[in-house]
Amino acid sequence: MPVSSAPLTRFLALSVLTGALLSACGGGGSGPSQTTPATPNPTPPAPVTPAPVTPAPVTTFSVSGVLTFPGATGAATDGSPDVHAARTTPTAAGTGEIPGEYLIVTRPGLSVQGLGTLTVTTPDVGVTTLRRVTGSSAAGLALYRSEQTLSGPQSRLVAQTLLGQPGVQGVTPNRRLHALATPNDPYYPVQWQYPALNLPAAWDRTTGAAVTVAVVDSGVVPHADLRDRTLPGMDFVSDPDLAGDGNGVDPDPTDLGGDTDYHGTHVAGSVAAHTGNGRGVAGVSWGARIVPVRALDTTGSGSLADILGGVLWAAGVTVDGVPDNRHPARIVNLSLGGPGACSAAEQRVFAELRARQVVTVVAAGNDDVSASTSSPGNCADVITVGATGPDGRRAPYSNHGARIDVMAPGGNSRLSVSVNGRAYPGGILSTVRDQSGQDAYAFMDGTSMAAPHVAGAAALLLGQEPTLTPDQVRARLRASAAPLGSRCDVSGGCGAGLIDVNALLGGSSPAAPAPTPPVTNTAVVVAALFMDGDTLDASRSEFTEVPGSTLRPPYTLRNLKAGTYLVAAWQDTNDDGQVNDGEPFGVYPDPLTLSGAGRALTGINLTMEAAAVTGASLTGSVTAERARQARAALRAMTGSAGKQTTR
Structure with missing residues (x-):
């Protein structure tokens, strides 16, 4: 069945990333030795039947630790994100009532159109004439406006009096609504x-x-x-x-x-x-x-x-x-x-x-x-x-x-x-x-x-x-x-x-x-990248995925052969196969050399920090020089890891 390409893509991305980082460090070894070929023997040797050879057991190692996502992480943002906000900030405006205007609800079966004019009398206001402006006869709703200029308190007195008119079921003072206050701050x-x-x-x-x-x-x-x-x-x-x-x-x-x-x-x-x-x-x-x-x-x-x-x-x-x-x-x-x-x-x-x-x-x-x-x-x-x-x-x-x-x-x-x-x-x-x-x-x-x-x-x-x-x-x-x-x-x-x-x-x-x-939860890829001199050998590297369920998830990399490795981790939060500003990234400060009898190496903990491809450097446990190298590696990596599909 098809296998998801995402883990492999992220592994390749880590390989490119840490390879550039390794290059920036000046390499991790002497590289393969060069020797002069021996002169060929003109007389072929007699055939020899080889004795059975029992393969030596392969020594393997494991590396484990914890990924730490600090309680405060983040890359400085020095450019405006590709987002859009309203350019004006509406001001909240109290109740927004319009004096002298009323939405009147009539009882069922009564024609609103038949009530073109209403006259009400209140002790403090006197006679007020209201004329129908617009409405819906089907819904039994109409807007009425006073012919006299009314203050806010006067308008509310008229509204109370309107409730006692024959056929009137409800009165709502007309008011202005406005867009919810929206900041114009670009972020x-x-x-x-x-x-x-x-x-x-x-x-x-x-x-x-x-x-x-x-x-x-x-x-x-x-x-x-x-x-x-x-x-x-x-x-x-x-x-x-x-x-x-x-x-x-x-x-x-x-x-x-x-x-x-x-x-x-x-x-x-x-x-x-x-x-x-x-x-x-x-x-x-x-x-x-x-x-x-x-x-x-x-x-x-x-x-x-x-x-x-x-x-x-x-x-x-x-x-x-x-x-x-x-x-x-x-x-x-x-x-x-x-x-x-x-x-x-x-x-x-x-x-x-x-x-x-x-x-x-x-x-x-x-x-x-x-x-x-x-x-x-x-x-x-x-x-x-x-x-x-x-x-x-x-x-x-x-x-x-x-x-x-x-x-x-x-x-x-x-x-x-x-x-x-x-x-x-x-x-x-x-x-x-x-x-x-x-x-x-x-x-x-x-x-x-x-x-x-x-x-x-x-x-x-x-x-x-x-x-x-x-x-x-x-x-x-x-x-x-x-x-x-x-x-x-x-x-x-x-x-x-x-x-x-x-x-x-x-x-x-x-x-x-x-x-x-919309929110996406992406697993973290942790890799032990085999160092062959100043290059990384993906064929001898191992990686694993860690679910994004806790702030300090453990990881274990198994079946590692003897050699020197660079351990790194990265979370591709937008699943694009590239390291972007703000994505969690971590690298163990020193290469690990595995030799001798196979054993489990523990305590290789990685601090996940916000990657900064442009501008700001990494902070915290990553030194300034490591941050510089990481940035160079991130730039070299961007666009280099194409999508891969395995079957």
Whole structure:
């Protein structure tokens, strides 16, 4: 029967890719030796009957490890994707009622055409004459317009009086409807999470007031898409050796990048990126303001003392030795955490925030375990947020269980999302800096990305109803969420489910979740590529496919012969046989030499990072030189691996 060509195509692509990488490294051996042929013997030897030879057993090896898809992955995007968005942003316009115009429903059997003119008398308005403008006699519906100019209150009084007229069954004030508020930001169509949250309908109710949201994280860069959206902040990283800026606590909360991959900047963009400015991405709340608090150093971690100090300061609590925050936050977002119980210190801080009417939103964690095991998500007085992917299911990394309050999109870059015929990673796209320090946008995954969507939704709600308490905000989020049911994929549950921002704000929601772009789940190809000098021998290489079902899937490559191998992995998310920007790609840093007795080599773990064919380099565990070589290999590979079919 026919065999799918996809695994072979991807294997060939990896061969070409890593071959170019190997060439860039300068080769891996001396290559085949060259010898001078011996002079032929003029007298042929007598025939000899060979003795039976028992073949020596073939020694084989296996290589195994784990593929790691980090909780934050993504290639910087420095060009506009091939998507299209509306070029204008309609403004939500209250009720849109048109004074003096009424849609009148008559009782069955009564001719609407026979009611060409209606006259009503009200105490405060007097006599009002209404004339039929248009309608449908078959449907018993007609539009009537007042001959007198009426104010809004007068028009509503007339409508109430009309209900008492003979033959009138219903009266609806005529009103204007308008297109749902649609951002004109060029990357907005790639932000699949917003329709999933029913945000376009919510934006038609409100685009948000200037509610202050503190992002306690790795800091925030002065990104163009966050311009006029940030307020003065503070750097609480107290250890000068880890701060990256040469000092301790200071008033400069700039995100310095490093191993953080501009995590805090990405989070801030999800909450409140400048929307409708024709640039980059859209934020959940168009009016929110960000107070950046740097509590994580350049390694992406921070001490509990620094974090709690930053949280208290953000909420307007005096912290010794630090000037008070002139812009206390109504909402604090914490896209951070670690294993362990909620400490007394943490609980004291969050209780203080609750008493000050500050809403605290916390990421649940990315370990696919019970959220009760991760702090501060397991503390009281916080809203704990799990993550969903573009397929509407719990993301495979997301923590879960009874401690989850609600779910929000956190992304799953192992899935691809199709927009206008082009595939994009199924992560969350938001603001970052690229390797050259320029403004850029990247796809990232994690409950860290889910939490700011809830913080942004809470900002929309508090802008509309500013007197709500933290407990009321939490209750409203839970009551308006859509249960995941079987899409949670674990017995412990996913809290109240996926937040519905339109329902949260008091609007009605569709019976089914809003549609998301088509999603594809593609397996990962892992290959041990045999190195023959400075070339790769596909005939002596082995590959396997790993299903895309978890964030850290194991792999095993078997039946490897003695020799030197380069181990690499790649996920062809759009199934085109080519490595594209943002597709997960990983290579083990050093070649493996297998020799001696056959054995199993374990612990060959690969970190899957976003491939960058154009512009930005790979990050994280891949060194700058390896990134340069990988880019060269990717360019050499593109278009080289044609589709193959085996039978």
